[in-house]
Amino acid sequence: MATATQGAHFPSFDNSSEHSKNLPPLKALIKKLTETYGPSGHEQVIREVIRDEIKGLADEIRVDALGNLIARKKGTGATPRKKVMLAAHMDEIGVMVTHVDEKGFARFAPIGGVFPLHLIGNRCLFANGVIGTFGREKKDASRTEIEMDKVFIDVGAHDAKDAPVSVGDAACFWRDFVDLGDRMMAKAMDDRIGCAVLIETLRQLKKSPHDVYFVFTVQEEVGVRGATTSAYGVQPDLALAVDVTDTGDTPESTTMAVGIGKGPAIKVKDSGMLAHPAVKKLLVDTAVGLKIPYQLEVLTGGSTDAMAMQVTREGVPAGCVSIPERYVHTPSEMVDLNDVQNAVKLLVNTLNKPLKFD
Amino acid sequence: MLLEQLSNARGVSGNEAPVRDLLIEAIKAHVSEYRVDHIGNLIAHKKARSARKSAPKVMLAAHMDEVGLIIVHHESNGHLRFRVVGSIDPRVLLSKVVLIGKDKIPGVIGVKPIHLLKKKERDQVIDVEAMTIDIGAKSKEDAQGAVKIGDYAAFATEFGAVGDGLVKGKALDDRTGCAALVEILKRDYPFDLYGVFTVQEEVGLRGARVAAYAIEPDVAFVLESTVCDDSPKKKDVSPTTRLGDGPAITLADRSFISDRRLVHLLVETAKENRIPFQFKQPMIGGTDAGRIHLTKEGVPSAAVAVPTRYIHSPVSLLSLHDYQNMVALMTKTLPKLTKL
Numbered sequence: 077m078a079t080a081t082q083g084a085h086f087p088s089f090d091n092s093s094e095h096s097k098n099l100p101p102l103k104a105l106i107k108k109l110t111e112t113y114g115p116s117g118h119e120q121v122i123r124e125v126i127r128d129e130i131k132g133l134a135d136e137i138r139v140d141a142l143g144n145l146i147a148r149k150k151g152t153g154a155t156p157r158k159k160v161m162l163a164a165h166m167d168e169i170g171v172m173v174t175h176v177d178e179k180g181f182a183r184f185a186p187i188g189g190v191f192p193l194h195l196i197g198n199r200c201l202f203a204n205g206v207i208g209t210f211g212r213e214k215k216d217a218s219r220t221e222i223e224m225d226k227v228f229i230d231v232g233a234h235d236a237k238d239a240p241v242s243v244g245d246a247a248c249f250w251r252d253f254v255d256l257g258d259r260m261m262a263k264a265m266d267d268r269i270g271c272a273v274l275i276e277t278l279r280q281l282k283k284s285p286h287d288v289y290f291v292f293t294v295q296e297e298v299g300v301r302g303a304t305t306s307a308y309g310v311q312p313d314l315a316l317a318v319d320v321t322d323t324g325d326t327p328e329s330t331t332m333a334v335g336i337g338k339g340p341a342i343k344v345k346d347s348g349m350l351a352h353p354a355v356k357k358l359l360v361d362t363a364v365g366l367k368i369p370y371q372l373e374v375l376t377g378g379s380t381d382a383m384a385m386q387v388t389r390e391g392v393p394a395g396c397v398s399i400p401e402r403y404v405h406t407p408s409e410m411v412d413l414n415d416v417q418n419a420v421k422l423l424v425n426t427l428n429k430p431l432k433f434d
Numbered sequence: 435m436l437l438e439q440l441s442n443a444r445g446v447s448g449n450e451a452p453v454r455d456l457l458i459e460a461i462k463a464h465v466s467e468y469r470v471d472h473i474g475n476l477i478a479h480k481k482a483r484s485a486r487k488s489a490p491k492v493m494l495a496a497h498m499d500e501v502g503l504i505i506v507h508h509e510s511n512g513h514l515r516f517r518v519v520g521s522i523d524p525r526v527l528l529s530k531v532v533l534i535g536k537d538k539i540p541g542v543i544g545v546k547p548i549h550l551l552k553k554k555e556r557d558q559v560i561d562v563e564a565m566t567i568d569i570g571a572k573s574k575e576d577a578q579g580a581v582k583i584g585d586y587a588a589f590a591t592e593f594g595a596v597g598d599g600l601v602k603g604k605a606l607d608d609r610t611g612c613a614a615l616v617e618i619l620k621r622d623y624p625f626d627l628y629g630v631f632t633v634q635e636e637v638g639l640r641g642a643r644v645a646a647y648a649i650e651p652d653v654a655f656v657l658e659s660t661v662c663d664d665s666p667k668k669k670d671v672s673p674t675t676r677l678g679d680g681p682a683i684t685l686a687d688r689s690f691i692s693d694r695r696l697v698h699l700l701v702e703t704a705k706e707n708r709i710p711f712q713f714k715q716p717m718i719g720g721t722d723a724g725r726i727h728l729t730k731e732g733v734p735s736a737a738v739a740v741p742t743r744y745i746h747s748p749v750s751l752l753s754l755h756d757y758q759n760m761v762a763l764m765t766k767t768l769p770k771l772t773k774l
Binding site: 117144175243295304 | 652670671672685686690691713715716717718727728729730731732733734774
């Protein structure tokens with residue numbers, strides 16, 4: 077049993093099943109990343125998984141005071157070289173136990189943007205491997221509206237003493253990765269898919285003239301906190317977040333001119349930042365030049381690490397390459413593999429160009 | 435008793451000087467140097483007793499400011515309109531005595547007698563905008579002579595003992611942390627310690643932000659007074675904290691997620707020394723740690739607090755045992771700190 081204060085016992089995910097053996101490498105990576113535990117503030121396990129993936133690919137790898145994983149790949153250009161920061165967040169939304177009642181049911185608070193509607197019938201995974209399900213108070217229950225404080229976690233305990241979780245323990249959603257062909261579905265695609273894009277970009281990047289910092293950030297879902305401190309440390313000349321964005325391509329969806337499978341989305345604005353016009357142009361010009369499909373993104377709710385990087389120190393030209401994603405912040409987030417591959421292509425080719433922002 | 439003096443002193447956010455003056459007197463014999471920064475934080479530096487290579491630079495913070503009122507308008511009848519500074523439930527304001535400005539002009543927040551209340555009015559919460567302070571002025575001019583726009587008002591509550599080992603007073607959030615920090619500064623440590631009494635926490639963690647930027651600590655602890663809601667309830671839910679169960683350690687709140695290594699150190703130290711402790715209900719409230727931990731390249735931080743009933747009201751209640759145990763927990767934990 078692990079409590080919030082004891083040494084961590086983390087679940088080990090067996091990725092050696094027949095199913096995952098048959099997955100192509102990029103999908104296998106996405107499966108591994110999405111199935112790993114890592115709610116905000118509890119990124120130790122996912123950080124080690126990523127560190128293992130990028131071993132030997134960078135010139136320097138370090139972890140900062142807040143837990144951001146920072147990999148630097150030296151550029152081929154003459155000094156002084158420009159510094160580019162790519163950020164994808166390692167953390168995922170989740171829940172934290174706030175109270176275990178006498179009967180062993182756990183009350184909880186959300187970590188990041190968790191919607192009560194998505195909880196009922198779903199399962200959560202704690203750091204010690206315990207899995208629970210979400211139940212709701214039935215008395216006076218509405219059929220349609222679910223209030224977070226009337227939902228609880230049941231880990232099958234007989235009473236409080238028997239409960240294998242305690243106050244402060246954090247859990248993420250628990251769901252397997254599913255390969256649907258072009259499309260893939262998993263928990264925590266937000267933003268492990270961005271982490272996959274960064275890892276793949278790092279693998280493919282051979283001749284960028286710039287020093288590129290691949291930053292796997294912590295605590296994005298609770299207020300872009302990791303990007304705030306890592307951007308201060310890196311002091312980049314250009315900052316790009318790689319994160320997911322909403323879509324308008326499902327039945328009776330809210331209006332949004334982004335859909336999955338139509339290319340990575342180049343951000344114009346969201347509710348936390350306006351992309352630097354020259355950064356947007358750089359990305360669009362690269363996509364057009366190489367005939368990489370792309371979409372322009374105007375997101376009305378939500379933001380990314382770019383919001384924090386943009387206002388670091390004296391300010392940084394910033395933008396965002398987004399992977400369109402359906403069912404954001406549910407246990408079944410869906411993305412299209414082509415968008416992932418095209419995002420990598422767009423980033424590699426953009427990073428190979430000289431940078432000039434006037 | 436320093437906590438009594440601090441509780442009775444008035445220091446609504448932006449007007450912390452009376453509290454700061456008391457604190458300077460209390461610390462000056464115990465620290466290497468102190469200064470007041472550009473926005474009013476009191477920063478005390480206590481140099482390491484003996485320099486150690488792995489010694490971290492440690493920042494301890496407690497905020498001097500309290501929630502209160504600010505005068506915004508004189509009515510024609512001499513009553514004063516006000517707004518709240520920091521978060522205050524309007525329901526706790528009616529019929530309270532406040533002291534306004536430098537001259538401590540007494541005033542009463544007026545309330546309509548129950549005899550005159552219509553049935554509907556009994557169920558209503560009155561907006562702060564609809565309330566006025568009565569200082570006994572006969573006219574607008576009379577009121578203008580006594581109180582200026584922008585003058586602060588603080589609750590007139592006097593500190594005192596209640597029951598067995600409990601005390602009541604205003605502004606225990608966070609004069610409790612300030613008093614504890616003074617106690618902590620009386621001892622020597624094997625690292626450079628910065629004791630920071632911050633301003634403007636209640637209006638957005640503003641003082642801590644600039645103080646941490648200047649100090650660049652390796653580790654930070656915030657000393658607080660926190661929500662305690664331990665009266666019996668129908669449902670089996672969290673009491674947030676329990677009075678008398680020891681200092682409350684924050685695991686995560688709305689402003690930050692505690693550094694688990696520091697939490698571990700606090701818990702181990704408490705167990706070794708048989709100091710009672712509890713975990714605060716996660717994700718409630720926020721403290722100066724919310725800004726400190728995001729300073730520059732990031733600062734591992736933790737927060738410890740004394741459970742306090744009726745916080746952010748004219749009078750709150752805490753246990754001196756919890757207070758003493760918070761001081762004990764910190765003085766036992768700090769010497770064990772190394773660079774993380």
